[in-house]
Amino acid sequence: xxxxxxxxxxxxxxxxxxxxxxxxxxxxxxxxxxxxxxxxxxxxxxxxxxxxxxxxxxxxxxxxxxxxxxxxxxxxxxxxxxxxxxxxxxxxxxxxxxxxxxxxxxxxxxxxxxxxxxxxxxxxxxxxxxxxxxxxxxxxxxxxxxxxxxxxxxxxxxxxxxxxxxxxxxxxxxxxxxxxxxxxxxxxxxxxxxxxxxxxxxxxxxxxxxxxxxxxxxxxxxxxxxxxxxxxxxxxxxxxxxxxxxxxxxxxxxx
Amino acid sequence: xxxxxxxxxxxxxxxxxxxxxxxxxxxxxxxxxxxxxxxxxxxxxxxxxxxxxxxxxxxxxxxxxxxxxxxxxxxxxxxxxxxxxxxxxxxxxxxxxxxxxxxxxxxxxxxxxxxxxxxxxxxxxxxxxxxxxxxxxxxxxxxxxxxxxxxxxxxxxxxxxxxxxxxxxxxxxxxxxxxxxxxxxxxxxxxxxxxxxxxxxxxxxxxxxxxxxxxxxxxxxxxxxxxxxxxxxxxxxxxxxxxxxxxxxxxxxxxxxxxxxxxxxxxxxxxxxxxxxxxxxxxxxxxxxxxxxxxxxxxxxx
Numbered sequence: 001x002x003x004x005x006x007x008x009x010x011x012x013x014x015x016x017x018x019x020x021x022x023x024x025x026x027x028x029x030x031x032x033x034x035x036x037x038x039x040x041x042x043x044x045x046x047x048x049x050x051x052x053x054x055x056x057x058x059x060x061x062x063x064x065x066x067x068x069x070x071x072x073x074x075x076x077x078x079x080x081x082x083x084x085x086x087x088x089x090x091x092x093x094x095x096x097x098x099x100x101x102x103x104x105x106x107x108x109x110x111x112x113x114x115x116x117x118x119x120x121x122x123x124x125x126x127x128x129x130x131x132x133x134x135x136x137x138x139x140x141x142x143x144x145x146x147x148x149x150x151x152x153x154x155x156x157x158x159x160x161x162x163x164x165x166x167x168x169x170x171x172x173x174x175x176x177x178x179x180x181x182x183x184x185x186x187x188x189x190x191x192x193x194x195x196x197x198x199x200x201x202x203x204x205x206x207x208x209x210x211x212x213x214x215x216x217x218x219x220x221x222x223x224x225x226x227x228x229x230x231x232x233x234x235x236x237x238x239x240x241x242x243x244x245x246x247x248x249x250x251x252x253x254x255x
Numbered sequence: 256x257x258x259x260x261x262x263x264x265x266x267x268x269x270x271x272x273x274x275x276x277x278x279x280x281x282x283x284x285x286x287x288x289x290x291x292x293x294x295x296x297x298x299x300x301x302x303x304x305x306x307x308x309x310x311x312x313x314x315x316x317x318x319x320x321x322x323x324x325x326x327x328x329x330x331x332x333x334x335x336x337x338x339x340x341x342x343x344x345x346x347x348x349x350x351x352x353x354x355x356x357x358x359x360x361x362x363x364x365x366x367x368x369x370x371x372x373x374x375x376x377x378x379x380x381x382x383x384x385x386x387x388x389x390x391x392x393x394x395x396x397x398x399x400x401x402x403x404x405x406x407x408x409x410x411x412x413x414x415x416x417x418x419x420x421x422x423x424x425x426x427x428x429x430x431x432x433x434x435x436x437x438x439x440x441x442x443x444x445x446x447x448x449x450x451x452x453x454x455x456x457x458x459x460x461x462x463x464x465x466x467x468x469x470x471x472x473x474x475x476x477x478x479x480x481x482x483x484x485x486x487x488x489x490x491x492x493x494x495x496x497x498x499x500x501x502x503x504x505x506x507x508x509x510x511x512x513x514x515x516x517x518x519x520x521x522x523x524x525x526x527x528x529x530x531x532x533x534x535x536x537x538x539x540x541x542x543x544x545x546x547x548x549x550x551x552x553x554x555x556x557x
Contacts, residue, residue, distance in 0.1 A: 006362035010348065017350045081346040085405060088313040088340035088415075089363040090332045254315040255270075 003091055004099040011073060011103025020068045021107070028061040028115055047127055051217045054119040055137050059213075061115060062108055062145050063172060070104050070152035071164035083254055094246035101153045101242055108145050112138065137216040139227065143234035144210035148172060150238035150245075151205065157248040175207035209233050259327070260413050260444045261289035261312060266321035268307050268468075281307040283468035285321070289413075289446050294439050296455035297448040298551055299465035305448040306343055308465070309417050312446075313340045325413075336364065339406035343417040343448075345398060349391035353382055353401055356390060357408050364409035373408075379437075380404045381430065396427045403434065414438060416447035420454050432458050456547040464554045471554050479550060487523045489515045490538040491530055500526070512538070 015021060077083040077100075086096060116138050124130045151171050155164035178201060185197040209230050215222050268281035282304040289295045299305045310316040311323055314331055325334035347356055354373060361368035377383045380400040385393070393401065399419065406414055419435070420428045428451070436458055439445050449455050455462060456476065463473040472479065491500075491513045500506050503526040504517035517523040523540075530537060545553075 002365060002367075003363055006359055010351070010359050014348060014350050081342065081344075082348055084315060084342040085340070085345065085347065085360065085402075086363065087315050088335065088338070088342075089360065089409070090335040090365070091363050092332065251317075253317060254310070 003095045004102065007086075007091075007096060007099025008101075008103035008106060011100050012106050015069055015073070015104060015107045018069055021065065021111075024061055024064055024068070025111065025114075028057060028111075029118060031057050048217050050123065050126060051131065051134065052213065054123070055134070055213050055216065058112060058115045058119060058137075059141060059144075062112055062141065063148070063169075065108055065111060066104075066145065066148050066152045067165040067168055069107075070149055071156045071161040071168060073100050073104055074153065074156045075161050075164075078254065081254075087254060092246075093249040094243065097153065097157075097246045097249055098242055101149060101245075104153075105146060105149050108149060109142060112141055112145070133219055134216055136222055137213060140210045140212050140230050143230045144207065146238050147205065147207075147210075147234040150241040154241040154245045157245045157252075171205055172207065175205040176211070178204050178206040179208040205237065206233075258291040259288050260291050260325065261287065261446065262322075262324040262327075263287040263308070263312075264322045264324075266308070266311065266323065267319045268304070268311060268316065269319045280468050281316075282311075282318075285465065285468060285470050287463055287470060287473070289444060290461075291412075291444050292439070292442065293460040294435065294445040294458055295447070296459035296462040297446065297465060298450075298452065298455060298462055299448075300555055303465040304468040305465055306417055307468075309340075309415055309446070309448060313338065313415055336409065337412045339409055339411035339414050341399075341402045341406040341414075341416045341419055343421065345402035347390050347398065347401060347405070349389065352387050352389050353377060353393075353404075354386045356401060357404060360405045361408050366409065368408065376404050376407055379407070380434065395422050396424065399423060399427070399431070403431065407438065412443060414443055414445045414447075416445065418449060419447055420449055420451050428454060452546075452548045452551055462547070464551060466555060471557070472550075476547070479547075485545060486516050486518045486543050487520075488539075488541045488543060489517065489523070489527070489530075490540075491515060492536045492538055494530065494533060494535040496533070499529075 074097075077086070116134075120130055120134065123134070148168065152164060152168045155167045159167065181197045181201045181204075185191070185193050209226070212222055212226065214220070264286055266282050266285040266287075270279045270281050271277070285304065285308060287308070297305050297308065307316060311318050312325070314335065325331075326337065348359070351359065354377070357373050357376060358368065361373070374383060374386070377386055380403050382397060382400050382404065385397060390398070390401065399422065403416075403419065406416070414435075416435070420431055423431060432454055435445055435447070459476060461473070461475050462479065464471045486504075492511055494500070494513060497506070497508060497513060500513065500515055503522045504515050504519075506516075507514040515526065517526060527537060527540070
């Protein structure tokens with residue numbers, strides 16, 4: 001475990017110094033800060049719109065970090081040949097892949113915490129009170145991006161960063177629609193496809209289990225099952241994806 | 256009894272692309288043994304398969320066929336614990352400084368190395384003063400040194416160095432050669448590849464010459480280069496009439512001093528006797544054997 005932590009800490013330090021991260025963070029802060037401009041056009045719905053917008057921005061910037069940095073973390077090691085001095089050491093493939101992934105994940109959590117903190121401070125500033133119920137969204141974000149991080153690392157094992165970024169983005173958007181699969185079968189009146197729809201529903205990434213933004217903004221109670229489902233679904237799926245990534249790495253060669 | 260640290264038998268590495276029919280042999284039936292405690296030099300022209308061999312030993316590449324046994328066939332992870340590797344043109348994390356880099360690599364060996372030991376290693380490679388300098392600000396020579404330090408950080412029994420002297424100035428090369436000999440005298444086995452034959456000749460016990468993925472010649476330097484005297488250089492002074500010397504070999508006249516290269520042992524003995532008789536003085540007699548460079552070129556062209 002010491003080796004995983006060493007690799008993750010190094011990845012975290014490396015990513016923190018990435019210029020892309022600096023630009024993204026500055027842009028994120030700027031957009032959250034100027035969210036006040038929506039107040040005059042919100043026709044009395046400022047409270048909800050600011051919250052909705054803020055949560056959307058935290059999600060968007062976490063997504064951009066994964067697309068722009070996450071898909072490069074493994075590729076860079078090979079491109080810069082720093083991997084030569086890792087693979088020749090007594091490090092197992094899974095230790096390398098999990099370590100790199102964990103390092104990026106720590107960074108994403110940190111960025112989310114900072115953005116969330118600023119978001120809450122602006123809430124207090126614009127709306128006069130702190131809405132602690134918003135923290136529920138943070139819980140779901142943490143597991144959503146654990147999953148998405150694993151997807152990005154998985155794709156980056158066998159494609160270029162650009163392709164991995166596009167594929168990750170596609171999975172993210174398709175994953176928002178997975179829960180409509182069952183409805184689609186009913187709507188099209190094709191009961192014979194029920195089994196396939198059910199299979200795809202459970203196998204394909206389903207990001208709706210993490211989407212509680214409406215409940216958080218409108219203070220709709222979230223069931224305890226939803227918390228459990230989001231955590232277990234994300235952890236299980238991430239372990240499977242990172243294990244597959246490790247298998248890819250075990251057969252990889254470094255010319 | 257000689258212990259084999261590395262035992263390679265009939266190693267083959269074929270590079271092939273899934274979209275191309277063409278197959279390229281990186282290594283084509285290579286045999287190699289590296290014995291404990293020796294400095295083994297791997298020689299060969301560009302593309303001969305030196306780096307491929309070292310990468311297979313260190314686990315960066317998988318062989319197509321053949322066998323590579325380390326310490327008699329221990330598990331690869333166990334073998335890597337006893338191995339340190341310096342790749343060709345090494346590259347390290349630019350955001351770290353020298354000390355942080357060694358701490359990081361030390362942890363990959365599962366060790367939390369103390370500051371004193373880290374400083375000792377940095378001192379050994381001559382980087383103690385650059386301890387807090389970022390790798391991004393290191394020169395080529397410093398990168399090579401920190402690369403050597405990271406290869407040493409796990410206190411390995413076997414050091415594998417791919418072109419460690421490449422790109423270094425003469426002082427840097429001399430220091431690194433001394434360092435290789437120093438760690439070897441401490442009991443570490445060293446396997447390294449190089450283009451610089453004089454350096455290999457200066458520090459290796461045994462050498463292997465790889466040509467087109469095959470081991471063409473392997474052995475102790477003294478055995479490989481143990482050939483008959485090829486010619487003798489004689490430095491002469493005090494001879495006024497010089498013309499008669501020409502029939503004994505190739506002559507170079509530098510005024511008071513004459514250099515004569517004789518190819519024949521009988522002629523050499525006769526000319527030495529005649530020089531003395533004619534009142535001349537022999538300054539030096541230097542029999543010349545084959546150098547590693549000459550041997551290498553001969554092997555390449557065979």
